[in-house]
Amino acid sequence: MDPTDQTSFTCVVNGEHVVLAGDDTTPAITALRAHGLFSVRETCGIGVCGTCTVLLDGEPVSACILPLYALGGRTVQTAEGLEGQNGELSDLQRQFIASQAFQCSFCTPGFLMSGQALLDSTDGPLDDEAIEEGLQGHLCRCGCYAAITEAVRECAAARMCGRAAARH
Ligand code: FES
Ligand code: FES
Missing domain, CATH: 3.10.20.30 (Beta-grasp domain)
Structure with a gap:
């Protein structure tokens, strides 16, 4: 150029x-x-x-x-x-680890970004159908789809609990 x-x-x-x-x-x-x-x-x-x-x-x-x-x-x-200012992982990143939602991890950053957008778009729980729709267009050659869906579902549930607790 x-x-x-x-x-x-x-x-x-x-x-x-x-x-x-x-x-x-x-x-x-x-x-x-x-x-x-x-x-x-x-x-x-x-x-x-x-x-x-x-x-x-x-x-x-x-x-x-x-x-x-x-x-x-x-x-x-x-x-x-x-990641936060001190390098701490986000709630979704932590949940990916807890759910073992990766093997080689090459696809992980992309899934995290769409998962983050999905989580930020709702105050309520996310069922598997909504998560699969929100993450469509992402491929994982290691086949970690079930664990990735679980990670987003659990993160949505935890955020909901956190909001409920903050109201009381
Ligand atoms: S590298 Fe961009 S969608 Fe595959
Ligand atoms: S964890 Fe290997 S491609 Fe998704």
């Missing part, structure tokens, strides 16, 4: 204002990984496997088919942004 073709795009990534560089053809995943966000993983590169999923203004998107310029002025969250 001719360096003179470079364009900069400013967005908020995991709570911080960043400037990502690329051109009109640069996919978002390339710029995010160049920024050190290696949880954004490319497998198929054509938007069908879910390993590159990030949240764009809270909605899951495939970063492999998203042009970098689409991030301009938007808010992006990756799996690195799920």
Whole structure:
């Protein structure tokens, strides 16, 4: 690429204002990984496997088919942004461990992002049908689907209990 073709795009990534560089053809995943966000993983590169999923203004998107310029002025969250300031794991990350919802873990960041969006979209419990619908488009070659569904279901239930306890 001719360096003179470079364009900069400013967005908020995991709570911080960043400037990502690329051109009109640069996919978002390339710029995010160049920024050190290696949880954004490319497998198929054509938007069908879910390993590159990030949240764009809270909605899951495939970063492999998203042009970098689409991030301009938007808010992006990756799996690195799920952790708290002191590096503690999020409730969903902890539940993935408790439910043993991975083997090789290559698909895990993508599942976590869509799981996070699903959890944030409801105050109530999530049944398996809703979870499977929310996680459709994600593939796990290790076949951990049942454990992943359990992790999201248990996390939704725990959040509900936490909200109920906070009201009393
Ligand atoms: S790598 Fe983006 S959907 Fe498969
Ligand atoms: S845990 Fe290996 S691909 Fe999902």
